Amino acid sequence: MKETKTNVMRLLEQSGVEYKSHSYAHTDAISGPDVAAVLAEDPERVFKTLVTVGASKEHFVFVIPVCLELDLKKAAKASGEKKIEMIKSKELLPLTGYIHGGCSPIGMKKLFKTFFDETALLYDTIFFSAGKIGYQVEVAPQDVEKMIPVTFADISS
Secondary structure, eight states: OOOOOOHHHHHHHHTTOOOEEEEOTTSOOOSHHHHHHHTTOOTTTBEEEEEEEETTSOEEEEEEETTSOBOHHHHHHHHTOSOEEEOOHHHHHHHHSOOTTOOOSSSOSSOOEEEEEGGGGGSSOEEEEOSSTTEEEEEOHHHHTTTSOEEEEOOBO
């Protein structure tokens, strides 16, 4: 069976970043904790990508463990904004090129300031969306910095 390769996987390869791909496409897993369970991974090691907008109308990307919530106050502080809020679901595709459930911090239409929860640094590798529902990539958190500028911060609760 031919392995599905997403744009995120191709971008990682082009940048020389080592990764492992994981598929859960053959399952009915939808939520982040479901995905972690299907992959038999700690949900603190499986991350979700959230896109926000600040009071300044600038967009920010936050990547946090699937079992946690984005703390909007901490996110605002990390990004230097007075206030941060989640974008509306219908804005995600035109803004990023990704759909809800398949959003990756790598390969968005535009480069946004990106923040990873500092807990990512506790692991040799973390999992996040490969840019398509049903697919995840496993990457060393420091290697993400070879692809996009990343700030590690306390942003979840």
